[in-house]
Amino acid sequence: MTSRGVDSPWLFLLRSLFPNWRFYHAPGDSPRLYFRYLDAGLWSDWQQMMPRFKRRLFNLLFNPGVNLALTEQNLVDHLANDIADCQGGNDVSALVVYQMVERLVRQIIAAEGGHIKQFQFRVCLVPSGAAFDMEAGTILLSPCLDY
Amino acid sequence: MDPILTLAARSTELLCAFSLCLQTVEFFWLREPLSERGIWAFSVQKGGLAHASSWVQQLFAILSKDSVHILHLCLRLIAVLCLGVYGASLWLVLFLFLGNVAILIRWRGAFNGGSDFMTMVVLTGLLIATILGAFNKQELGWRAGLIYIAIHVTSSYFIAGWVKVLNQDWRQGKALALFLDGGVFGPLANNSLYWRRWVALLCTWSFILWECVVPIVFLDPRLAAGYCAIGVIFHFLVFWYFGLNRFVFAWMATYPAVIYLAVALA
Numbered sequence: 227m228t229s230r231g232v233d234s235p236w237l238f239l240l241r242s243l244f245p246n247w248r249f250y251h252a253p254g255d256s257p258r259l260y261f262r263y264l265d266a267g268l269w270s271d272w273q274q275m276m277p278r279f280k281r282r283l284f285n286l287l288f289n290p291g292v293n294l295a296l297t298e299q300n301l302v303d304h305l306a307n308d309i310a311d312c313q314g315g316n317d318v319s320a321l322v323v324y325q326m327v328e329r330l331v332r333q334i335i336a337a338e339g340g341h342i343k344q345f346q347f348r349v350c351l352v353p354s355g356a357a358f359d360m361e362a363g364t365i366l367l368s369p370c371l372d373y
Numbered sequence: 374m375d376p377i378l379t380l381a382a383r384s385t386e387l388l389c390a391f392s393l394c395l396q397t398v399e400f401f402w403l404r405e406p407l408s409e410r411g412i413w414a415f416s417v418q419k420g421g422l423a424h425a426s427s428w429v430q431q432l433f434a435i436l437s438k439d440s441v442h443i444l445h446l447c448l449r450l451i452a453v454l455c456l457g458v459y460g461a462s463l464w465l466v467l468f469l470f471l472g473n474v475a476i477l478i479r480w481r482g483a484f485n486g487g488s489d490f491m492t493m494v495v496l497t498g499l500l501i502a503t504i505l506g507a508f509n510k511q512e513l514g515w516r517a518g519l520i521y522i523a524i525h526v527t528s529s530y531f532i533a534g535w536v537k538v539l540n541q542d543w544r545q546g547k548a549l550a551l552f553l554d555g556g557v558f559g560p561l562a563n564n565s566l567y568w569r570r571w572v573a574l575l576c577t578w579s580f581i582l583w584e585c586v587v588p589i590v591f592l593d594p595r596l597a598a599g600y601c602a603i604g605v606i607f608h609f610l611v612f613w614y615f616g617l618n619r620f621v622f623a624w625m626a627t628y629p630a631v632i633y634l635a636v637a638l639a
Contacts, residue, residue: 235421235422236424236425238482239421239422239478239481240474240478241482242473242474242477242482242489242490242493243474243493243497245487245490245491245493245494245525245529247487247528247532248533248536249487250548251536251537252543252548253542253547253548253551253552256555277557278557278558279557279558279616281613285612285618286609286618286621287395287618288395288402288618289399289616289618289619290399290403292616292618293399293403293616294403295557296485296557296617298412300483301412322417322418322420322421322481323481325417325420326417326418326481329412330412333412354551354554355550355551355554
């Protein structure tokens with residue numbers, strides 16, 4: 227398990243003890259998760275995992291849905307970092323974070339219903355506020371996986 | 374103990390207890406993602422502990438069992454209530470500190486980023502206070518703990534402000550709209566005010582300047598109180614626009630330490 231700039235697995239797991247206050251420091255390219263699935267012999271279009279919520283004042287005190295969605299997006303961010311660190315032939319699919327993202331996609335697809343046989347996901351770097359070419363922006367394309 | 378110090382210590386305990394209480398209730402709600410069916414299933418997560426010794430792996434295998442996790446959260450809730458009602462004691466704070474580390478490791482190091490960091494800072498401050506208190510240095514302990522918290526919170530604002538000053542997109546007011554557009558409450562409507570350059574510039578530079586001038590809190594306790602009052606509004610807006618509710622209470626728990634240090638320096 228690695229993450230950009232943190233070589234020790236323990237340092238990564240204990241990073242809450244070493245605060246980083248660089249919040250939202252630069253827009254840049256955002257890692258985004260896309261998925262598609264094979265349903266009734268047809269592949270769906272690629273869909274972006276982009277949870278959106280409505281604002282509610284009550285969520286000031288209790289906000290598990292949004293917090294979980296933000297944590298899931300963090301997994302995608304970590305996977306993107308680890309893909310960059312893995313260049314040189316290492317097997318990305320062996321990473322814990324890859325397996326977690328695969329589970330995340332399975333969970334999203336489960337909510338779609340239907341008779342899904344297979345699925346596939348990709349991680350793309352999407353530029354903020356600029357045109358996006360999915361093929362050029364892809365940093366990871368999973369094989370077609372049985373559902 | 375000095376009454377100002379007592380007030381700051383008690384306020385920190387109460388605000389920290391409130392913040393931890395909200396976090397714990399959310400963790401109760403979020404047990405499914407940590408279960409074997411969930412994304413954070415221990416059968417997957419344990420691969421990230423392959424480097425650890427066998428007893429550490431066994432410890433986390435036990436902690437990650439559903440029943441143990443629920444028991445931990447129940448004990449944590451009781452500990453948090455005790456912190457609020459009776460105040461900090463060494464074993465109580467040690468349990469909350471180590472328990473929080475264990476929960477965050479279970480979430481792969483962090484659950485909510487900055488609010489996790491600041492919660493650990495406050496718990497570390499309380500730990501410093503109670504460890505020294507156990508050696509009959511209660512006053513020194515609280516002074517050291519509160520100063521530790523105050524230094525971290527002022528650093529947090531100062532660094533967060535300066536990294537934005539150094540970025541061209543922030544300086545030009547473009548970054549705010551881009552982050553809002555990609556956020557959990559996005560996308561921004563095409564006619565949103567935040568796409569207008571002067572609105573974005575005004576908003577951006579208001580909070581960048583507010584963050585960067587944080588050292589002024591140590592010039593006068595009234596400045597510190599005013600800064601913290603604006604801080605509550607700032608964090609509420611961050612919640613409103615980015616959904617980061619935990620940040621509001623994690624940072625509020627540090628404000629008594631900031632005001633205490635300002636009073637002490639005055």
